[in-house]
Amino acid sequence: MRNVAIIGVGYTPVFVSKRIDVSIAEMANEAANAVFRNTGLTIDQIDAVVQGNMQPFECVNLPYLWASEHIGAVGKPVMRIATGGTTGMTTLMCAYYHVASGLYDVVLAVTWEKHSDGDAQVGLAGIVTPEIFTMVMHGLDLITGRGMGGTSGGSTGAAAYQALSYLHHSGADPEHIDKMAALERSNAALNPYAHLRKKTTVEDIQATPFISWPLRYGHTCPTTDGATACIVASEEKVKELTDGNVAWIIGVGSCTSDPCTANFIEGQITDPAEQESCRIAAKKAYEMAGIEDPSKEFDMAELYDGFAHQSLMYAEKLGLCKEGEAHKLLDKGAFNIDGELPINASGGVFSTNAIGTSAMNRPCECALQIMGKIEGEHKIPKKIKKALAHGWGGLFQYNSVMVLSDTPKKSS
């Protein structure tokens, strides 16, 4: 298998609630243009294109064909990825597979979501439409959420079960979620490509209402319009096309469990906070990357946190600390930008969530930190040699993990 590096990243100029001035295709085009501008490459130098987003959010089912010209895919093989929240990382992994396999040398990955063209809550319901309608036919009270099967607060309501189970098993308090939320929102304030950019205190978070206890409005991600593009290349092409300042993808892993929420028809049997699939994905990625002790070897991590408790929970599942220790490290300041292990210096998905891009922005932020090309004050003030990126999605079931490094793997 060949070594593969991220050679450049391109974002839309902004990630905001509503881009009223561009269509979906034009927005994807902005990101593609940005990565060409940042790398100096042209469309002709791209061998293949992978595109990622989630179809139910905008009800556009073949966006990679509709926007083929806008993302530079004409005359090239193009593939579309949709794996829920993990879509972005799965898209980048697909581009990685193209190059690692030796089939292609330079591959463009483009991800986007334009939530304001649809309705995120309807889109999320679209993941389980047959199940929900079957339940409604059998007496589920969807509107009031009372009784059997009833749940409310939309996706936050579903995430609240996971959050409470995590708090119960880890010994963390709801106040730790407030603290993590305040840390990440304050990081986002430093990141020009973040959506919710406001320096935020724990008190600010605690002033927001509960949607579904233990989760507050201030623990919940926004819905964002934005696109991200990224170019990956083989080691030979890195030498030919770049000055060598790239970020190497040295380990990848992804894994699914059974659906552990909303699995009404066959019955849910797994704790949504167990996340065994995260451990399995991490084990695979760490073996590939030669990571022996994840709690010591990473200089930073970008974790997928649609809800603020997930940064703490996944830090544990990914082995960055022991079970039940993430909130203690948070209290010590270890996860701050200038801490021992900065987590979500970008502000995380929790501050910016254009879903198709969300899990690709994690490795892209790692790559930019490694390359020293961060625009904004969320640059981590130490040399980043190894970085961990994580994606989460599906029905609380799917996890993807990517290990990035400033040096390529030695050929075996």
Added chain:
Amino acid sequence: MAFQMGEETRTFPITWDVSANKYKIESRGLRILTEGMKDKKIRGIRCHECDTVYIPGPFYCRKCHIEIDEVVEVKDTGTVMSFAVDMADIRGNPLPEKRISAMIKLDDCDAWFIGTVENMDWKDAKVGMRVKSIWVDEPQGKFSDIDHFEPI
């Protein structure tokens, strides 16, 4: 230079007719469950290999990947595995009264039901607490036959 948004583009609102879709679902286990609920009984399917009891039951074991068909009756009491306290409805509007919505593992089975727990202060709710089903007086063979759960 700060980013300036361009001129507003045109917007075309559409609606999507979901009733045009005709979904088929695996319904045997669902039928066994809902038929039983008419008599205030909860029935699922047990795997003869790993003993996992599913409700509603699929006719294959999701762990062993074998066909299963043993119908079993389980108790209508259970343990709260996790819960949330609903404070807003599905559209985010505040609910008039806070409501405990719990993931409940019924005794003798492995499936986690979701149901509301009533007649208790939400601040007293705990993972691990025991609850029982409160049935409606005249069950119809629907999920709404269990009106809610209450602490034991």
